Amino acid sequence: MRAMELVAINRDGILAAQSGPLPEVTRSVIETTVQLYSRVGWCPPWIGYLAFEQDQWVGTCAFASPPKAGVVEIAYFTFPGLEGRGVATRMAERLVSMAKKFMPEVLVAAHTLPQESASTRILRKNGFVFAGPAIHAEDGQIWVWRHEPGGRGSLPEAR
Secondary structure: OOOOEEEEEOOOOOEOOOOOOOOOHHHHHHHHHHHHHHHHOOOOOOOEEEEEEOOEEEEEEEEOOOOEOOEEEEEEEEOOOOOOOOHHHHHHHHHHHHHHHHOOOOEEEEEEOOOOOHHHHHHHHOOEEEEEEEEEOOOEEEEEEEEOOOOOOOOOOOO
16 A cells, blocks of 8 residues: 655645645635634644545645644544545554654644544544543533553543
């Protein structure tokens, strides 16, 4: 299998490189990413990416902003019809690797809805552990996860 390539979404919405036609879903992804840059800034490598693998666009992933207080948050989304194939797991793994390469001391975090899901399984596979619940300004109650090399993905207590 050819390795996943993360293609940067530049501040103007133009991709750093293009491999094949873009699926319709990427239009809204790129627009949303450019809007994010207007709020948090455009500071590579702490930006958004489209994921290309096996001759097709498979998803999108991003850093929510440049690191703040030594913490950077990741997010990922597998394009419809491609779920369940490990795409999000590989995107999360690539973001963690990228973050540690550029800033070895950074703590990589992620947020999920407060329930077991595909995303919580993806994070556990990538060495994230449950750090606790929190209230997010836009999403309300969330679970916070942090990457700990060798972490076993501890389980939140039943609610």
